[in-house]
Amino acid sequence: MAVTWENLADIKRQVHSKCDSQKTEDSASYSPSGTTSRCYGLLHPTILTPRDIEITETDALGITERTTSGLWSAVEAAEAFCHRATLALQLVNCLHERNAERLDAYFTEHGKPDQFHVKWVETMMGYVGWIGTFQGRKDDLRRATFESELVKELRSLGATLYCKPTTVNHIISYTWNLRSRLLSSGGTSDGEGALIALKGSPGRFGTDIGGSIRIPAAFNGLFGIRSSTGRMPYEGAANSMNGQNSILSVVGPLATTARSLTPLFKAVLSQQPWYHDSLVLELPLREDIEQKTRALVVKSANGPSSLAFGIMHHDGMAKPHPPIARALKLFEQTLKHLGHYIEPPAQQVGNDIASDIDYFLELPGESRASQVIVTNRLPKKIALDMAALNRPVDGVICPFAPYTAMIPQNHAHVGYTPFANFLNYTSVVVPVTHADKTVDVPRPRAEFLGGLDKEVHEQYKFSIRRLEEEKLLTPVEYISEEVKLSAA
Secondary structure: OOOOHHHHHHHHHHHHHHHHHHHOOOHHHOOOOOOOOOOHHHHOOOOOOHHHHHHHOOOHHHHHHHHHOOOOOHHHHHHHHHHHHHHHHHHHOOEEEEOOOOOOOOOOOOOOOOOOOEOOEOOOOOOHHHOOOEOOEOOOOOOOOOOOHHHHHHHHOOOOOOEEEOOOEOOOEOOEEOOEEEEEOOOOOHHHHHHHHOOOOOEEEEEEOOOOOHHHHHHOOOEEEEOOOOOOOOOOOOOOOOOOOOOOOEEEEEEOOHHHHHHHHHHHHOOOHHHOOOOOOOOOOOHHHHHHHHHHHHHHHHOOOOOEEEEOOOOOOOOOOHHHHHHHHHHHHHHHHOOOEEEOOOOOOOOOHHHHHHHHHHOOOOOOOOOOOOOOOOOHHHHHHHHOOOOOOOEEEEEOOOOOOOOOOOOOOOOOOHHHHHHOOOEEEEOOOOOOOOOOOOOOHHHOOOOOOOOOOOOEEEEOOOOOHHHHHHHHHHHHHHHHHHHO
């Protein structure tokens, strides 16, 4: 009888379950019942030791400081996170593979989604046809021996590689949100987001081609950076779209705190990945830009504003529902209170294509069709408003989605994240607050823009131009702390 894909998936699930039962306590003692939707609090009192909690509740930077100073052993820290990652797997189904036995005795731990090849561990990317193969090829000698460039860079940094997060697939099913198992944890780095949110890891690396770092970060209350193309190594990663170069998938870090993003980003660049990945720009961390940005932030915090931000409340297609609108307003009010300049976008701003359209229409003397609207002569007021800044804006603030987390299979609108990929802009998700049903009441139907204008929840994205990661890291730390104080 021929082996079907269902048979292959079932065999893999059995191996997966057997591995879990060998490495965990009685799962019934901490697996939530079918009626339990919230699972974060289940990890604390009876399952984790006080030492486990102390270690796993510390962010990536704090862990690095404690392990390199000798206060904690790296093995002790790794074992605590392996324990918590195993529990996270039971709760939200966020891992494909675990490698708890191979604990490197150096520094803190990082991880990678299933897109990255690790020696002796399968890379499936959710495809049943990749089980027992190298990217679907059964006789490829690279199977179980090949490693992606990012994995090599992390190994050279002393990283502990102990698990591979997952995304939705037919092998181990869905990855749930820790705050409600009725909701999604994002995609496609959703296993990363769920694992970090449950403190099974302090920081990890995901991939993003249309929001796949930012959406899981936002759905799980984390910080995450979509770096520009050419900053982080992608060589040797599995991909479903080889040869598609219009919009490239990129690598970026996710973490529990803003300050943890910087060491994760710095660490990889310190390995000079451009010598091993031809698509990585020879662009080391520009400490002078980082220092200038930090000085600018300090100056703006202690005196007249030196920072300017653009803000987009909605995209004209789907207004964020009340929790996100409230978070965005809180963010805007906090920055204004600190004296920073906030400028909403002009509602009718043409671009260079406008003059091209007029030129081609005029070649035969053609008149413009009534349906074509071209704005190529901006009002003087708009030009003056832009010139009044005397500098480019430091960032653009906007929602990441119309909701804080979606119902599975109901991602109705993806318009808020792809523009950063189209423009190759660096962007980061900043957690702000939580939905509150007593405050975030539904809008009257008359106020909806249309069928896409729905869903619920918080958070948003902060974007700058391309290849400006150094300019983003410090302001994100500063702004997130100020917004946290305002929300308290």
